[in-house]
Amino acid sequence: MHLSLIDVTLLxxxxxxxxxxxxxxxxxxxxxxxxxxxxxxxxxAANVTNSLSVTPGYWSSVWGSRAELAGQAKRARWLxxxxxxxxxxxxxxxxxxxxxxxxxxxxxxxxxxTAVLGFQTKLQGLxxxxxDLSPLRRRATLTVLTLLGAAYGGYFGAALGVVLVAVLALxxxxxxxxxxxxxxxxxxxxxxxxxxxxxIFGPVSWLGVxxxxxxxxxxxxxxxxxxxxxxxxTLRWTIVVFGTVVGLILLYRAIWS
Numbered sequence: 147m148h149l150s151l152i153d154v155t156l157l158x159x160x161x162x163x164x165x166x167x168x169x170x171x172x173x174x175x176x177x178x179x180x181x182x183x184x185x186x187x188x189x190x191a192a193n194v195t196n197s198l199s200v201t202p203g204y205w206s207s208v209w210g211s212r213a214e215l216a217g218q219a220k221r222a223r224w225l226x227x228x229x230x231x232x233x234x235x236x237x238x239x240x241x242x243x244x245x246x247x248x249x250x251x252x253x254x255x256x257x258x259x260t261a262v263l264g265f266q267t268k269l270q271g272l273x274x275x276x277x278d279l280s281p282l283r284r285r286a287t288l289t290v291l292t293l294l295g296a297a298y299g300g301y302f303g304a305a306l307g308v309v310l311v312a313v314l315a316l317x318x319x320x321x322x323x324x325x326x327x328x329x330x331x332x333x334x335x336x337x338x339x340x341x342x343x344x345x346i347f348g349p350v351s352w353l354g355v356x357x358x359x360x361x362x363x364x365x366x367x368x369x370x371x372x373x374x375x376x377x378x379x380t381l382r383w384t385i386v387v388f389g390t391v392v393g394l395i396l397l398y399r400a401i402w403s
Contacts, residue, residue, distance in 0.1 A: 153185045154357055161358040165203035165365020168307055169210065169330065170373045170384060174362070175200050175303045176392050182354055190245055194348035197303050199355045201337030203362025207330040210370025214327035222331050228289060229296040229332045233339030236300025241347055248302050253397035255298055256305040260389030263312040276319035288317045292332065299336035300343075306333055308389035326373055 149157070160181035164174030175196055182192040182199075208215070215222070240248065276284065291313035299306040310329040311322075318325055344350060376384065 149185060149353060149357065156181050156184060157354065157357045158361045161199065161203075161361025162365040164200055164358075165206070165362035165367075166369035166372065167365075167388065168200060168203055168333065168362070169207040169366045169369025170326075170376075174203070174307075174365075176305070176395065178358055178362070182351070182358070185354065187351055187354065188349075191349040191351055192354075193240075193245075193302070194344045195351045195354045196358075197337070197340040197344055197348075198350055199358035200303065200362050201334070201341050202359045203366030204330060204334035204337045206363045206366035207370045208327075208334050210367040211327035211330050211374065214324045214374065215331065218324065218328055222328065225288070225292050225328070225332060226335050228292045229299075229335040230339060232293040232296025233300035233336040234343065235293075236297040236302075236336075237340060237343040238300075239297070240301045241343075249396075249400045252302050253393050253400055256308060256389060256396060257393035259295075259305070259309040259312040260386055260393060262316060263308070263389070264386040276317055279317070284317055288314070291317065296332065296336050296339075299333065300339055303336070303340065305389055305392045306336065308385055308392065311385055312389075323374060323376075327370075330370065 157178070160178045164177045167174035167177065178199060179192055179196045182195055183189065187195060279287070292310075295306070295309045295313050298309050307329055310332050311325060314325045314328060314332075315322060318328075320328075
């Protein structure tokens, strides 16, 4: 893979933007994936390279949101192993199935997750407000949803943050800022899985990773600090709007590709 100065500039800008978007709302991979395609990488190689490239940005988002993680260590220790298992399952599924399958399925997953977050209050009326759920029911529901969300992230990482925020906010009785911070931890966990699996078995462009990854680190840290300053309502609708846009773009690509 050869990168011109224009290619490098494109990837750096996309990486910065993706890191910020992932920390605030999720879905930043939709920016870096087409940027990698534009440099001449085949779709599968771009998808795998993209997964590795955005992972350091997840880790810097965790560092930037550490204040909101205070008091959530026990919860994180419970959910991180689930994210590891789900992430591995998603990676294996991607490697064993044709690309055409996830191109069809992914848009509906993203749009469904966004709808869950947008209609969270109404859905809580059906299953019960998080504060009213029994510990056993909350734990069981969160276990299943975390496994599914992490599997999605291992399978195709775009809008992973939207998926995780949607499922966590549905069950946890926490502010959206604290939910968002926990989402960063789980995203970083799934990202670590994709690095381990795709670095060994995937067609990675390491030059692409070397350019994009540092940019996502800077963007992720800045994005986490921006998210802290947003009101719960603003943060929620930022995620909903961006998730909807991501889902519609993916649906468009699935139909017309």
